[in-house]
Amino acid sequence: MKFLLAVARKDLLHIVRDPAGLASSIGVPLVLLVLLTSVFGGEKVTPKGKLLISDEDGSLVSRLLTSAFSQGELAEMIETEKVSTADGKRRMDGGEASALLIVPKGLSEAFLDRKPFELTLLKNPSQSILPELVEEVLSVFTEGGYYIQRVLGDELTVFQSRPTDAAIADISVRLRGVGDAVRTLADPPLIDVKMKQPAARQPVKRTSFGGILLPGMLMLSMLFLSQAMCAEIWRERTKGTLRRLAMAPRPLAGWLLGRVLAAMVVLAAIVGITLVGGHFGLGAEYANPVGLFVWCVFSGASIYLAISALQFHASSDRAAATFTNLLVLPLALAGGSMAPLDSLPASIARIGRLTPNGAAVEQMRHLMAGPVGGDLFVVGAALLCLGGAGFALSLRALRRGFAAG
Amino acid sequence: MIAACYTDYPGMLEIEELRKSYGDFTAVHSVSLRAGGGEVFGLLGPNGAGKTTTIHCIGGLLTPTSGHIRVNGHDVVREGAKARASLGVAPQEIALYEELSAKENLEFWGVAQGLASSDLRARIPEVLEQVGLLDRAKDPVKNFSGGMKRRMNFACGIVHRPKVLLLDEPTAGVDPQSRVRILELVRAQAREGACVLYTTHYMEEAEALCDRLAIVDHGRLIAQGTLGELRAMLAEKDLVRLAGSFPAAVAALRLADIEVLQHAEDALSLSVTQAAMRLPEIFGAIAAAGGEVRGATVTQPSLESLFIKLTGKELRE
Ligand SMILES: Nc1ncnc2c1ncn2[C@@H]1O[C@H](COP(=O)(O)OP(=O)(O)OP(=O)(O)O)[C@@H](O)[C@H]1O
Ligand SMILES: [Mg+2]
Numbered sequence: 001m002k003f004l005l006a007v008a009r010k011d012l013l014h015i016v017r018d019p020a021g022l023a024s025s026i027g028v029p030l031v032l033l034v035l036l037t038s039v040f041g042g043e044k045v046t047p048k049g050k051l052l053i054s055d056e057d058g059s060l061v062s063r064l065l066t067s068a069f070s071q072g073e074l075a076e077m078i079e080t081e082k083v084s085t086a087d088g089k090r091r092m093d094g095g096e097a098s099a100l101l102i103v104p105k106g107l108s109e110a111f112l113d114r115k116p117f118e119l120t121l122l123k124n125p126s127q128s129i130l131p132e133l134v135e136e137v138l139s140v141f142t143e144g145g146y147y148i149q150r151v152l153g154d155e156l157t158v159f160q161s162r163p164t165d166a167a168i169a170d171i172s173v174r175l176r177g178v179g180d181a182v183r184t185l186a187d188p189p190l191i192d193v194k195m196k197q198p199a200a201r202q203p204v205k206r207t208s209f210g211g212i213l214l215p216g217m218l219m220l221s222m223l224f225l226s227q228a229m230c231a232e233i234w235r236e237r238t239k240g241t242l243r244r245l246a247m248a249p250r251p252l253a254g255w256l257l258g259r260v261l262a263a264m265v266v267l268a269a270i271v272g273i274t275l276v277g278g279h280f281g282l283g284a285e286y287a288n289p290v291g292l293f294v295w296c297v298f299s300g301a302s303i304y305l306a307i308s309a310l311q312f313h314a315s316s317d318r319a320a321a322t323f324t325n326l327l328v329l330p331l332a333l334a335g336g337s338m339a340p341l342d343s344l345p346a347s348i349a350r351i352g353r354l355t356p357n358g359a360a361v362e363q364m365r366h367l368m369a370g371p372v373g374g375d376l377f378v379v380g381a382a383l384l385c386l387g388g389a390g391f392a393l394s395l396r397a398l399r400r401g402f403a404a405g
Numbered sequence: 406m407i408a409a410c411y412t413d414y415p416g417m418l419e420i421e422e423l424r425k426s427y428g429d430f431t432a433v434h435s436v437s438l439r440a441g442g443g444e445v446f447g448l449l450g451p452n453g454a455g456k457t458t459t460i461h462c463i464g465g466l467l468t469p470t471s472g473h474i475r476v477n478g479h480d481v482v483r484e485g486a487k488a489r490a491s492l493g494v495a496p497q498e499i500a501l502y503e504e505l506s507a508k509e510n511l512e513f514w515g516v517a518q519g520l521a522s523s524d525l526r527a528r529i530p531e532v533l534e535q536v537g538l539l540d541r542a543k544d545p546v547k548n549f550s551g552g553m554k555r556r557m558n559f560a561c562g563i564v565h566r567p568k569v570l571l572l573d574e575p576t577a578g579v580d581p582q583s584r585v586r587i588l589e590l591v592r593a594q595a596r597e598g599a600c601v602l603y604t605t606h607y608m609e610e611a612e613a614l615c616d617r618l619a620i621v622d623h624g625r626l627i628a629q630g631t632l633g634e635l636r637a638m639l640a641e642k643d644l645v646r647l648a649g650s651f652p653a654a655v656a657a658l659r660l661a662d663i664e665v666l667q668h669a670e671d672a673l674s675l676s677v678t679q680a681a682m683r684l685p686e687i688f689g690a691i692a693a694a695g696g697e698v699r700g701a702t703v704t705q706p707s708l709e710s711l712f713i714k715l716t717g718k719e720l721r722e
Binding site for chain 2 (some may be wrong): 002003005006009013014017120190239240241243244245246247248249250251346401403
């Protein structure tokens with residue numbers, strides 16, 4: 001135990017004295033975060049979501065409503081596809097689309113009679129941004145937004161969270177100039193949208209766009225950090241300190257555990273700073289801050305152990321560096337660290353959810369949004385196995401003479 | 406007097422028929438030796454002789470291909486941790502954490518080598534004082550000079566007062582002052598009862614320091630004994646090294662009591678009794694055989710001449 005602490009202390013002192021290596025591992029993702037936020041927050045690159053529309057009414061009004069999604073800026077973010085209700089539901093079950101909008105028969109009459117009406121929106125629970133976007137548009141629509149969309153389409157910025165009261169007031173003021181015919185039709189609320197989504201995900205804590213990107217970026221930091229800290233394994237071997245330790249009486253398992261401990265301290269510091277910074281700087285909200293913190297450190301540690309096992313099995317320090325680089329970057333991409341999984345092509349997103357980092361990031365989002373589901377424990381158990389396997393393989397490599405080289 | 410000590414505590418370090426192979430290549434062939442407490446045992450050999458390999462086997466870093474090693478009575482393979490508990494090592498490379506200070510390095514290596522924390526506080530200034538680095542205790546090791554790092558490397562090997570100390574070329578690349586200091590420290594370790602295995606390819610160091618010696622070459626032990634015993638193998642002959650040009654006929658020279666140890670086109674080594682008096686005769690014979698002498702050095706019997714006699718080559722080539 002004393003030895004373990006001595007190893008951890010030594011590693012931490014090393015990091016404190018020579019922080020350049022770690023700084024870049026945290027700095028790069030931070031820069032990416034800022035860049036992506038500004039790009040996504042602007043209007044150039046947007047995630048493309050798929051909205052399935054089942055138009056059972058088939059009237060002029062329903063067509064006007066559904067065509068709102070394929071116009072202007074919205075068309076760049078949402079790809080719409082007309083389906084039958086049955087087909088749409090089947091595809092939603094398969095997770096193939098962001099949302100399914102069902103416009104039942106009778107919309108046209110109700111709309112023209114100015115009677116309340118109900119639309120059904122089925123949202124994909126594993127996605128967060130795009131279903132929200134569709135919901136956003138519909139809510140704008142139901143509050144008279146359909147006409148706003150037609151008249152002020154260019155100014156519609158859906159990426160801000162729900163329209164604030166101020167924004168609605170602004171929209172109303174501008175609407176007055178549009179004409180009586182429009183105004184009479186725009187009296188809210190004409191249409192009520194019924195949301196359908198698995199109960200476990202309610203209530204959802206809304207977060208800012210920066211907050212949506214935050215888990216992925218944090219994971220990217222943790223991946224880079226693990227990689228940087230694992231590179232020390234080879235440095236210790238090249239330098240001869242590991243050989244010297246192998247000739248000392250304390251078991252090498254203590255050295256390994258001490259390193260993990262140091263990594264966890266650094267991970268905890270980074271997670272803490274990122275979460276606090278994300279909250280105050282990017283407006284991220286956390287439904288379960290303690291759980292989120294523990295989860296981040298835990299998943300970071302198991303990924304650290306997995307990367308360290310890879311380092312131990314490389315043939316040289318260069319091979320180790322190349323190998324982990326080749327692995328970490330695609331993992332980060334597929335695992336939703338550069339752009340949220342929702343916005344990736346479905347095939348990549350499917351793989352991404354199976355990567356340890358991607359799965360961990362998904363759970364981070366859930367912990368940010370609200371109550372945890374059972375899959376948290378499934379993913380947790382899988383990460384525990386990954387970390388355990390990483391440790392066992394590393395120890396085996398050490399016992400088989402990694403130090404001697 | 407020191408030399409007599411080891412017989413009182415025999416077998417602090419026992420190596421029996423050690424053999425270590427890397428695949429087809431055998432780095433150490435059948436080396437056996439025994440050293441006791443209070444003794445400095447020299448392991449002398451040129452580059453690639455297998456000295457470091459032997460030390461790594463003793464330290465449990467490498468597993469011997471065959472043979473046995475006991476440290477303080479414990480087999481290094483079967484009771485590794487117990488054997489290593491008596492061991493201190495100063496490796497050939499500078500194995501230190503460069504970002505950490507001298508004091509922090511000693512703290513770490515002290516704990517790693519099993520020194521109790523209660524001892525640690527008192528012991529660290531003591532060791533730093535011994536190696537002359539007390540005033541640099543708080544400086545990171547990366548700011549040290551080569552010689553200071555060497556001394557630090559040594560300090561980390563002795564911080565826990567090991568019973569058996571393995572020193573792998575502890576004076577490599579240091580200035581004469583640091584060298585003298587390190588040799589002093591090694592003697593002090595032996596005086597305090599440690600069994601020291603001292604690896605080097607400096608003959609002078611081995612002669613000045615070691616009670617007993619083993620000479621190794623290509624992984625084989627070619628001579629072992631006290632300095633006196635090894636010198637006797639040379640039968641008080643001087644070593645004569647000549648530079649010039651020496652055709653093949655020179656190698657075939659037959660002169661009474663003169664042995665050709667080594668022959669090359671431009672160098673010739675001879676083992677000669679009372680060489681100073683016989684040089685004119687030697688020069689004459691070489692000239693008669695068609696050779697030419699341009700320079701000559703005469704060395705009294707030494708380990709160096711013994712090494713050349715045993716292996717037919719210079720130690721440092
Ligand atoms: N891992 C290894 N794989 C293959 N051969 C090795 C390995 N380590 C050492 N050797 C070989 O074993 C031989 C002995 O090496 P060793 O390092 O023990 O020599 P040494 O006496 O310490 O030399 P030096 O004075 O240069 O330090 C050398 O020929 C070396 O090339
Ligand atoms: Mg060596």
